[in-house]
Amino acid sequence: MKKIDKERLLLAIAAPVLAIVVSFVVTALVLVATGKQPFDAFNIMFQYGIKSDSQVYILDKATTYYIAGLAVAIGFRMNLFNIGVDGQYRMGAFFAAAVGGAVTLPSFLQIPLIILVAMLVGGMWAGIAGVLKTTRGVSEVIATIMLNAIATSVIGYLLQPGRLGHLDAAQTQVSTEPLPASGHLFNFNMGELNGDVYGFIVIAVLLGVAYWFVLNRTRFGFDLRAVGQSESAAEASGVSVKRMVITSMLISGAMAGLIGMPTLLNDAHQFGTEFPAGVGFVGISVALLGRNNPVGVALAALLWAFLERTSTQLEFENYDKEIVGVMQGVIVLSVVIAYEVVRRYGIKRQQQKVGEELAAQAKNKQEVTA
Amino acid sequence: MRRVTKITAAGIASAVLALSATACGSSSQSDASSSGSSSGGLKVGIAYDVGGRGDHSFNDSAAAGIDKAKKGLGVTQVKELTAKTADTDADRETRLEQLADAGYNPVIGVGYSYATAMTAAAKKYPNVTFGIVDSVVPGKNVDSIQFTEEQSSYLAGVAAALKTKTNKIGFIGGVDIPLIKKFQAGFDQGVTDTNPKAKVTAQYLSHGSDLSGFADPAKGKEAAQGMLDSGNDVIYSAAGSSGNGAIEAVAGKTGTWAIGVDSDQYQDASLAKYKNSILTSALKNVDVSVYDLISSVKGGTPLTGTQTYSLAKGGVGLSYSGGFIDDIKTQLDAATKKIVNGDIKVKTTVS
Known part of the structure; x- marks a missing residue:
């Protein structure tokens, strides 16, 4: 029992490690091809990445990416490809910021209200794709990616002065009304030079625990994974696949709505230039790399944040900052390939072992009968 | 058994998070008050907006100012950084502070998206002159450059x-x-x-x-x-x-x-x-405004406050x-x- 667990764990870790090693090798080759020293570049990244202010930055960025990864992972576990996390996150953050800026309540009501609005809006936006899939058979890939574009337009329309927008003093930037002080979440102050670690990191950790618990320790989680592995088998055992599709889209979307919360509640306190498009896609990479496992996704999110942090320093040292983009792209590609390689290897090993055991049994029998 | 290992894994992960959250090690930023007073030649730092040098438009107009300063003012050390589309204010602030910390003065942010980041950076580095194109940033050490x-x-x-x-x-x-x-x-x-x-x-x-x-x-x-x-x-x-x-x-x-x-x-x-x-x-003669700022820093009386480059002043026009x-x-x-x-x-x- 213990031995099998060890081997499974080893195989599970092998794939992402393999992917990261491959991507470092490929990046090194690219650096050499452009006439640069690869190890100097890696050294710069490492030295800069472990600075204390870098650590703060990495934790803050990773908090956002972690939630994005979880949102995507919920869909993945059910074989649902929610590409719309990006739109759901921006819609959630935008409406949460608008509502939060419009009312002033005591903190213990204001913050939950903002979070609730974000989850509701994100969930509803994803729910549209869920309903389309169950009632009309529209692939959620198509529906969610279209909804991303619609989200951009909806926000673009509403985020105008005179609607929900608010011009800054220099008349150049539009954002929503700033949140009142009661809408600011606590931060961990790491000193003048290092900045703050977002207090939302605590909630992110709790979300990870909740994700693990719901998927692995509840009936709902079991149903969800069952549908992910075989829809027809799940249907036969009495699970309503349609209901599961809608529910998991809603949950994935609600989680996506939370992606913008660390930035909104801990830092920007308004919806403006602080909510770049593309975070949802980082979530896909992070979920893939972390194998939809709450701990794996956390490590992947930290790695991603580390890479982004160090890319600025690379540029500062006259390297092409695109190197980090190359590295991230190669990681995702090799992750997908590595999983397949490791999976096939695992199956082969399993078959060999079964074969050996059967052969041994047959031999034993022969010896007994002989 | 499996349950135990999972719980251990979760425990280790949270411990790792907690440990790294203590932010041990030294900061990449030195003590703010000591930097920015480097003698010797002028070191100019510029952070471009998305697209950067080579966009044949807005950023290049700023880059032209840098090139003029290299010729006309004898500026030899220039560090040019460029924004990414997925930047947040934290990234922009990092960029400006990297420049300020490395002794670049003035530090110029090209584009209004640097406004929030520069507000914070200018406070941290009071001895460095900052310049922002297309926005207004408060602070005694900031030159806010606007065009009509x-x-x-x-x-x-x-x-x-x-x-x-x-x-x-x-x-x-x-x-x-x-x-x-x-x-x-x-x-x-x-x-x-x-x-x-x-x-x-x-x-x-x-x-x-x-x-x-x-x-x-x-x-x-x-x-x-x-x-x-x-x-x-x-x-x-x-x-x-x-x-x-x-x-x-x-x-x-x-x-x-x-x-x-x-x-x-x-x-x-x-x-x-x-x-x-x-x-x-x-x-939009961003080059003129960039050159003016560098020249003023060289002269010892840095431009601060809002400078409006209008048609009357030759800040904008037709070619x-x-x-x-x-x-x-x-x-x-x-x-x-x-x-x-x-x-x-x-x-x-x-x-």
Whole structure:
């Protein structure tokens, strides 16, 4: 029992490690091809990445990416490809910021209200794709990616002065009304030079625990994974696949709505230039790399944040900052390939072992009968 | 068994998080008060907006100022960094502080998106002079550089209205933010004041906080193609490097004109193929403002507060390269005069 667990764990870790090693090798080759020293570049990244202010930055960025990864992972576990996390996150953050800026309540009501609005809006936006899939058979890939574009337009329309927008003093930037002080979440102050670690990191950790618990320790989680592995088998055992599709889209979307919360509640306190498009896609990479496992996704999110942090320093040292983009792209590609390689290897090993055991049994029998 | 290992794993993970959260080790930033007073030659740090040096437009206009300072002021050390589309304020602040910390002074942020980041950075590095283009940042050590783009856009509108044959004129904006609407407002007014029959169609490439519209030539080309297909024959794009795509599309159809923006795009080597389609460019002399700032820091009395570079001061204007608008110079000069002496008040918002 213990031995099998060890081997499974080893195989599970092998794939992402393999992917990261491959991507470092490929990046090194690219650096050499452009006439640069690869190890100097890696050294710069490492030295800069472990600075204390870098650590703060990495934790803050990773908090956002972690939630994005979880949102995507919920869909993945059910074989649902929610590409719309990006739109759901921006819609959630935008409406949460608008509502939060419009009312002033005591903190213990204001913050939950903002979070609730974000989850509701994100969930509803994803729910549209869920309903389309169950009632009309529209692939959620198509529906969610279209909804991303619609989200951009909806926000673009509403985020105008005179609607929900608010011009800054220099008349150049539009954002929503700033949140009142009661809408600011606590931060961990790491000193003048290092900045703050977002207090939302605590909630992110709790979300990870909740994700693990719901998927692995509840009936709902079991149903969800069952549908992910075989829809027809799940249907036969009495699970309503349609209901599961809608529910998991809603949950994935609600989680996506939370992606913008660390930035909104801990830092920007308004919806403006602080909510770049593309975070949802980082979530896909992070979920893939972390194998939809709450701990794996956390490590992947930290790695991603580390890479982004160090890319600025690379540029500062006259390297092409695109190197980090190359590295991230190669990681995702090799992750997908590595999983397949490791999976096939695992199956082969399993078959060999079964074969050996059967052969041994047959031999034993022969010896007994002989 | 499995349950135990999972719980251990979760425990280890949270411990790792907690440990790294204590932020041990040294900060990459040295003590703020000590930096920024380096003697020796002038070290200029500049952080470009998305697209960076080589966008043939807004950023290149700032880069031209740096190049002039290298020649005219003997600046030898320049560090140039560029924004990414997915940046947050934390990234922008990092960029500015990296420069300030390494002893670069002045540190210039090209583009309004650096405003929030610079507010924080300027506080942390009180001995460094900062400069921001297109926004206003509080602080005694900040030079806020603003341009009256609506005035040059008005003149571009006059030129477009006099050159159009179909009475259909296009405007392509990078992102639908107030700054770019200022271009549209001036352009609209210039067209209608000159030729009331002409109609301006406006299109924006991206919206709100999505800044990709400033750095996507493919989108610019597509938008311009659409406008050409529906009969527009003069297209003005205020969209950073996306405008290059628009110019390319316009060059593909004879008898149509493109109006460039920020830099004199007729002179741009990479657009040389299309230069005979570039009617004029609405100049925004970011180079002048960048040069002024560097020169003031060199002189020992750094510029601070808000500097407005207007038509009257030569901060904005039209380019005459190629000679395509020489025939309408009298009308343009008349309009310029009226703007300068206040007879024409150019609007800054689209009605």
